[in-house]
Amino acid sequence: xxxxxxxxxxxxxxxxxxxxxxxxxxxxxxxxxxxxxxxxxxxxxxxxxxxxxxxxxxxxxxxxxxxxxxxxxxxxxxxxxxxxxxxxxxxxxxxxxxxxxxxxxxxxxxxxxxxxxxxxxxxxxxxxxxxxxxxxxxxxxxxxxxxxxxxxxxxxxxxxxxxxxxxxxxxxxxxxxxxxxxxxxxxxxxxxxxxxxxxxxxxxxxxxxxxxxxxxxxxxxxxxxxxxxxxxxxxxxxxxxxxxxxxxxxxxxxxxxxxxxxxxxxxxxx
Amino acid sequence: xxxxxxxxxxxxxxxxxxxxxxxxxxxxxxxxxxxxxxxxxxxxxxxxxxxxxxxxxxxxxxxxxxxxxxxxxxxxxxxxxxxxxxxxxxxxxxxxxxxxxxxxxxxxxxxxxxxxxxxxxxxxxxxxxxxxxxxxxxxxxxxxxxxxxxxxxxxxxxxxxxxxxxxxxxxxxxxxxxxxxxxxxxxxxxxxxxxxxxxxxxxxxxxxxxxxxxxxxxxxxxxxxxxxxxxxxxxxxxxxxxxxxxxxxxxxxxxxxxxxxxxxxxxxxxxxxxxxxxxxxxxxxxxxxxxxxxxxxxxxxxxxxxxxxxxxxxxxxxxxxxx
Numbered sequence: 001x002x003x004x005x006x007x008x009x010x011x012x013x014x015x016x017x018x019x020x021x022x023x024x025x026x027x028x029x030x031x032x033x034x035x036x037x038x039x040x041x042x043x044x045x046x047x048x049x050x051x052x053x054x055x056x057x058x059x060x061x062x063x064x065x066x067x068x069x070x071x072x073x074x075x076x077x078x079x080x081x082x083x084x085x086x087x088x089x090x091x092x093x094x095x096x097x098x099x100x101x102x103x104x105x106x107x108x109x110x111x112x113x114x115x116x117x118x119x120x121x122x123x124x125x126x127x128x129x130x131x132x133x134x135x136x137x138x139x140x141x142x143x144x145x146x147x148x149x150x151x152x153x154x155x156x157x158x159x160x161x162x163x164x165x166x167x168x169x170x171x172x173x174x175x176x177x178x179x180x181x182x183x184x185x186x187x188x189x190x191x192x193x194x195x196x197x198x199x200x201x202x203x204x205x206x207x208x209x210x211x212x213x214x215x216x217x218x219x220x221x222x223x224x225x226x227x228x229x230x231x232x233x234x235x236x237x238x239x240x241x242x243x244x245x246x247x248x249x250x251x252x253x254x255x256x257x258x259x260x261x262x263x264x265x266x267x268x269x270x
Numbered sequence: 271x272x273x274x275x276x277x278x279x280x281x282x283x284x285x286x287x288x289x290x291x292x293x294x295x296x297x298x299x300x301x302x303x304x305x306x307x308x309x310x311x312x313x314x315x316x317x318x319x320x321x322x323x324x325x326x327x328x329x330x331x332x333x334x335x336x337x338x339x340x341x342x343x344x345x346x347x348x349x350x351x352x353x354x355x356x357x358x359x360x361x362x363x364x365x366x367x368x369x370x371x372x373x374x375x376x377x378x379x380x381x382x383x384x385x386x387x388x389x390x391x392x393x394x395x396x397x398x399x400x401x402x403x404x405x406x407x408x409x410x411x412x413x414x415x416x417x418x419x420x421x422x423x424x425x426x427x428x429x430x431x432x433x434x435x436x437x438x439x440x441x442x443x444x445x446x447x448x449x450x451x452x453x454x455x456x457x458x459x460x461x462x463x464x465x466x467x468x469x470x471x472x473x474x475x476x477x478x479x480x481x482x483x484x485x486x487x488x489x490x491x492x493x494x495x496x497x498x499x500x501x502x503x504x505x506x507x508x509x510x511x512x513x514x515x516x517x518x519x520x521x522x523x524x525x526x527x528x529x530x531x532x533x534x535x536x537x538x539x540x541x542x543x544x545x546x547x548x549x550x551x552x553x554x555x556x557x558x559x560x561x562x563x564x565x566x567x568x569x570x571x572x573x574x575x576x577x578x579x580x581x582x583x584x585x586x587x588x589x590x591x592x593x
Contacts, residue, residue, distance in 0.1 A: 013520045013540035017407040024408050035521035097376075098385065123520050123540075124404055127388040129376040132344065136380030141345055141452030144373045147515075157455065162369035163289070166458040169343065172451030181522055182515045202510050235385030239411040241403065247546055250567035252558075256580040259552065259570050260588060267550040267567065269472075269529040270496075270588055 001058040001151075001173070004113040005044040005082065006104060008034045009066060009073045010124040022240035033073045036119025040179045042204040043149060044117050045081045046189035051198045057191065059083050061111060065090050065103055071220050078215035079207030085220040086111075088228065097125070099232030101133035106228040108138060113174065115156070120145050120178040131178035141171040147182035150190040272306030272396065275355050277313070277365040277374070278324055279342070282457070284316040286323040291430035293366040294327050296390065296423040298431065300362050304396035311354055313347055315340040326433035332358075336444035341454035342370055346447045348377035354442060355382065355418060362397065362414075364390075367422035375422050385414035391427040405520035405543030426526065464499050467516070472498030472529045473548070475518050477541075478505035479534025479556065480574060486512055488578050489533060495585050501525065501545075503535045519544035534574045537562030554578070 011017070011029035018025040033041075041062065048058040062077035062085040064070045074085040088103055095103075108116055116138075121128040135142035143158035147166065150157045155172040161180045171177070182188060186199035207215070225232065253259045264270045276297040279287040294310065301308040310324040310331045321333035332354060338346060351374070355363050363378060365371035367389050379386040392400035397414040399421055414420075467473065474493040476486050486500070493500050501518040502511070518525055520543040530548035535541060537553070537560055545551070546565050553566035556573045563569040570577060 011404075013405065013543065014538055016539060017404050019408070024404065096385070098380075098383075101380065126403055126405070127386070128372050129379070129386055129388060132373065132376035133380040135344075136348065136377040139450065141450045142373075142377065143452070144344075145369060155451070159458075160369070162457075164457070164459050167369075168455035168458065170453050170455050175451070181517060184514055202514055203508060235383070235414070235416050236387060237413045237415055239398065239413050241408045241410045244402070244406060244409050247551075247565045249564045250551075250569065252563070252569040252571060256570070256577055256584055259568055260581070260584040262568055263529070263550070263552070264588060267529070269550050270585065 001047065001114040002112070003044040003048060003058060003060050003115045003117050004108060004111055005037070005040050005060060005062055005077070005117045006119070007037045007041065007062050007064045007073055007077050008119070008122045009064065009070050010034045010122055013123050017243070019241065019243055022242060023238070024241045031069070031073065033076060034119055034122045036121060036123070036179060038204045039181070039184050040117045040119045041077050041080055041082060043179050043183045043189050045205070046194070046200065047149065047151065047191050049194065051194040051200065055193070057193055061086060061113065063088070063104065063107055065095065065100060067091060074220050075215050076207065078218045079211045080205055081211060084218055087220055087222050089222060089224045095232055096234050096236045097127050097129040097133060098235045101130050101137055102230050102232055103225070103228060104130065104134050105137045106230045108134070115173060116140070116176045118176065118178045120180050131176050135176035138176070140175050142176045143169050143171050144178045145180040146177050147180050148188045149177065149183070151192050272304040273309055273358055273360045274301040274304060274306060274362045274364065275309045275311055275351070275358060275360040277311050277351055277363065277371070278320060279366065279368060279370045280312065280314045280317045280320040284314065284319050286312075286320040288430065289366045289368050289425055292425045292428035293364050293423040294431035295428040296364055296393065296421070297328070299393040300364070300396065303393060304361055306359070306361065309358055309360070311351065313339050313342070313350060321439060323433070325436045325439045327431050329437040331437060331439050332442045333439065334442040334444050336447065338447040339444060342374065343449060343452055343454055344374045344377045345450040345452045347374050348381055350444060351378045352381045353445065360418060362419050362421060364421045364423055366425050368425070371422045375420050379420040382418050382420070383416065384418045384420050385416045386420040387412045387414060388422050389424045390421045391424050405524065405540070406547065407543060464493065465497070467499040467501055467518070467523050468525060470499035470525070470527050472496040472531070473501045473518070473525050473527045473545070474498055474531045474533065475501035475503060475535060475545070476506055476512070476533050477503035477535030478509065480506060480511060483511040485574070488574070488582070492531070492578060492582050492585070495582060495589065496529070498527070503538070503541045505538070532562050532566070533578065535562055536560045537565065
């Protein structure tokens, strides 16, 4: 199937968050692909390949929105195995979730994929809105927080992470699916072509040297917001951002007995 | 245009889900700021009990029942929420940020072209809310700019609403339902012997220093003794020691138990982001300089081999004395 997978760059979660006045300062950020988007790329590649024969079953297109530098993250997606990429120009901090959804919708209307596959949230904004917004704007069905995806004759059967366990939802294609952590477990994606006995390595795949070389030749098409004809007026405004009150370091205990005594008598948690 | 509509969640048995009660409190606070009325919406099939409970929580409750609403799917629920909001002069729509709320609310927001604020932890103004970002490393104030604003509410940040004198209860019409090609198949309730990581009272996590998967056995013993859930750092899950769904951190699960025990975890920022909301944090690490000690209430410098078996014995003694 033809899959459009979205890739957002985010400040490296391993880096300390810096502030400038009442806003987050990302000027020194080390940018990485949002982890859940990396999971979405992995899921897209698993859906679109026969892991036993290496046969390709469809096209995987990576989409990002942001300044030109984002081509680095798109290049990584291409090195993992995506076929081509689209970069819509824009300053990421100026676009709220709704604006992003409008842009994604415009690209979907151009590309007409069978599936829009996305991370369940971005680790910077953590809004967890864009997939659902896109589904509604496109008038498509949605399956959010996917832990498992099985392709079948009617579309996709998606096992969704919900509070009480798993909810199984069937969606016809085209559809929007957002992925959760467990989608990268070894047998989480079933496409009917890869043998049922095949177990992937846990986690998103690393780019091979061959993949990295091939990615250099793959296309990253740049489109401007004006070309797409999207007016992205904000619907929310970030008024301020500040660091939370820090957690104070506690005490070191000398041994296990002292630890248990403190937990029982001081913290009262045992 | 200043009423507040809170969408309530129901249990499979048709009762009100307790998770909705903090959203009702959020709704009360927001309605006061906006000078409007709090309205609760109960959707489903056979949800009379939930409606009766909701009625005691707000001046007005609307219940809409239909066989096709038995299972909550965003495709059918969102348009009804939108219609009810339009018919009732609503300026803010909210629900608790459970899987239900997180799935359905943005879909409703898109249909209304409304701005949405996720994971609200405080009410600042009628359409201005406080929320965390970057895994709790930044606290933000966000203002919704549209006539109607949608908000999902972090359950742990608002007290549960309490029952009072019953308000008005009215029945609404479901209208024509269109699943848009989506259908509910079934629910699989997890029957794990251990509590869910996100809801456990105690979480015991292991990190890279556990060296290999089989060494997590000793942590499992401790976890079960404490009635807790197992977790792991990303370093441990990436190394394939344990499945990735145990990952605690910004890229895994965010937990806030009463007691969090980090064993052989150095404390990378992204891991700290996933657990520093815990009430009491214990760190056990052989490196006394490890960053994990900066957030730990109690730190013990030592290897897991030399401390965990002893800890198990001490906890066993304590449990025996308590029973």
